[in-house]
Amino acid sequence: MNPKRIIHLKDGKSESKKQYVIYWMQQSQRVHYNHALDYAIQMANQHDLPLLVYFGLTPNYPDANLRHYTFMLEGLKEVKNILNKFHINFLFKLESPEKGVKNYLKNAHALIMDYGYLRHQKLWRKEVLDFAIENCVDLQVDMVDTDLIVPVKVASDKAEYGAYTLRPKIKRLYLEFRDFSKITTIHNQKKLEFESDNDLSNIKKLTDSLDIDHTVTASPIYKGGYIEASKLFYDFLENKASDYINSNDPSLGLTSKMSMYLHFGQISALEIMDRMFLAIDHGHLDGASFDAYIEQLLVRRELAFNYVTFQKGYDKFETMTEPWAYMTMNEHELDRREYLYTSEELENQQTHDIYFNAAMKEMVYTGYMHNYMRMYWAKKIIEWMPTYKEAYDTIVYLNNKYFIDGRDPNSYEGIAWCFGKHDRAWTERSVFGKLRYMNAKGLERKFNIEGYVNDVQNIVNNCHSIVKS
Numbered sequence: 001m002n003p004k005r006i007i008h009l010k011d012g013k014s015e016s017k018k019q020y021v022i023y024w025m026q027q028s029q030r031v032h033y034n035h036a037l038d039y040a041i042q043m044a045n046q047h048d049l050p051l052l053v054y055f056g057l058t059p060n061y062p063d064a065n066l067r068h069y070t071f072m073l074e075g076l077k078e079v080k081n082i083l084n085k086f087h088i089n090f091l092f093k094l095e096s097p098e099k100g101v102k103n104y105l106k107n108a109h110a111l112i113m114d115y116g117y118l119r120h121q122k123l124w125r126k127e128v129l130d131f132a133i134e135n136c137v138d139l140q141v142d143m144v145d146t147d148l149i150v151p152v153k154v155a156s157d158k159a160e161y162g163a164y165t166l167r168p169k170i171k172r173l174y175l176e177f178r179d180f181s182k183i184t185t186i187h188n189q190k191k192l193e194f195e196s197d198n199d200l201s202n203i204k205k206l207t208d209s210l211d212i213d214h215t216v217t218a219s220p221i222y223k224g225g226y227i228e229a230s231k232l233f234y235d236f237l238e239n240k241a242s243d244y245i246n247s248n249d250p251s252l253g254l255t256s257k258m259s260m261y262l263h264f265g266q267i268s269a270l271e272i273m274d275r276m277f278l279a280i281d282h283g284h285l286d287g288a289s290f291d292a293y294i295e296q297l298l299v300r301r302e303l304a305f306n307y308v309t310f311q312k313g314y315d316k317f318e319t320m321t322e323p324w325a326y327m328t329m330n331e332h333e334l335d336r337r338e339y340l341y342t343s344e345e346l347e348n349q350q351t352h353d354i355y356f357n358a359a360m361k362e363m364v365y366t367g368y369m370h371n372y373m374r375m376y377w378a379k380k381i382i383e384w385m386p387t388y389k390e391a392y393d394t395i396v397y398l399n400n401k402y403f404i405d406g407r408d409p410n411s412y413e414g415i416a417w418c419f420g421k422h423d424r425a426w427t428e429r430s431v432f433g434k435l436r437y438m439n440a441k442g443l444e445r446k447f448n449i450e451g452y453v454n455d456v457q458n459i460v461n462n463c464h465s466i467v468k469s
């Protein structure tokens with residue numbers, strides 16, 4: 001592993017032999033290509049200790065609902081089974097992880113955490129570290145970034161202006177971070193006597209028992225877990241990747257659908273990239289398609305992580321974009337809006353725009369939407385709400401409620417982009433000012449957008465009554 005992935009947070013002075021090494025799995029919910037897990041196994045082996053992988057499930061995760069919990073638990077069920085096969089202890093607890101994990105630190109030689117880039121994820125890790133500093137003198141604490149190909153602060157020590165400033169930095173470094181080959185075998189396979197709160201065999205029963213928002217049902221199309229991610233990616237490589245340069249057209253369905261798996265850490269971006277390299281080596285893929293995909297997976301995705309790292313108020317209207325964008329919005333705040341819709345009308349697909357309605361429908365029913373339609377969808381909300389702040393709040397609300405990949409660094413950056421972040425000023429016009437404008441005519445000119453509308457309708461027809469009112 002490239003040592004730049006590791007942040008050493010606290011020394012341990014282990015005088016007496018401890019019972020295990022603990023890996024608190026939170027962001028990276030997988031076994032394959034998990035550097036944090038591998039690092040924890042290696043440390044356990046060095047000290048001839050077993051490994052305990054801890055996962056705490058809180059019903060209060062910000063903005064999460066049944067759709068998100070189901071997807072996540074489908075992945076965790078697989079994680080548990082694989083870890084069992086590898087003779088690694090997996091402890092699943094129904095408790096807030098930053099509180100629960102503290103109960104297992106006293107007897108641990110070391111705590112390994114994976115890296116989480118959002119504010120609450122950082123606060124959780126800080127709380128646990130502070131507790132360890134106060135109460136566990138002999139515990140070593142390390143954090144490992146296994147979510148990104150190039151960790152944010154290795155690539156850049158500042159907020160980047162856009163993809164064009166980050167790209168050369170990342171491109172210089174990313175080959176150094178092709179640094180995973182195979183998960184290490186655990187030597188000490190002792191079974192630890194901890195009782196999990198649930199065996200994860202019946203996810204429906206578990207989610208029924210959770211005090212969470214049940215109004216957004218699980219996606220009937222997308223199932224969570226590494227195996228599903230892997231199958232989908234295989235299909236992408238076989239049937240779509242070589243045409244990826246045309247993937248901007250929402251009617252062609254040429255994208256990989258990896259974002260939801262990446263969001264829960266169920267597959268690693270590095271594994272995806274390694275598979276793309278393999279496809280090139282085997283002659284399945286040409287350089288142009290490879291480059292186009294890597295631009296999204298590596299540059300655009302990592303720009304979003306740079307954004308949430310350095311833009312402190314990344315999730316507030318007042319602090320998420322550039323001064324020029326606020327200036328132009330101030331100047332156009334009172335412009336007359338031709339159409340005005342409430343948040344409910346938008347959510348219920350009751351607008352005059354069939355393309356918006358189709359996109360919103362896809363999102364509500366399946367939990368996914370194509371990138372181009374996400375841009376169009378958000379731009380229309382900006383156009384149809386009385387104020388920019390209301391538009392921003394509505395976009396974030398709907399994004400995080402329905403998208404399986406919602407509540408991600410990509411969510412906040414993607415939305416901020418619609419308000420000018422990492423974009424440039426365009427020709428001034430009503431309502432949008434200098435923000436980039438998108439319209440239905442553009443969709444009609446560039447794509448078979450009718451085809452997209454029909455596809456969504458077909459998907460919906462195949463789903464039964466999915467969203468409870």
Ligand SMILES: Cc1cc2nc3c(=O)[nH]c(=O)nc-3n(C[C@H](O)[C@H](O)[C@H](O)COP(=O)(O)OP(=O)(O)OC[C@H]3O[C@@H](n4cnc5c(N)ncnc54)[C@H](O)[C@@H]3O)c2cc1C
Pocket residue numbers: 247254255256257258259260262263296297298300301302304369370371372374375378399403405406407408410411412414415417418
């Ligand atoms: C208004 C708006 C809201 C968005 N909300 C989210 C969100 O909640 N969660 C989320 O993960 N993404 C979000 N995005 C970014 C992007 O639309 C999705 O990541 C992408 O559509 C996921 O589909 P895919 O995996 O099939 O992409 P592919 O085209 O197959 O791309 C492969 C991977 O590259 C990355 N990627 C692709 N497009 C982008 C992009 N524009 N910015 C950053 N990374 C990208 C993703 O990790 C994606 O999985 C949003 C974009 C906009 C404009």
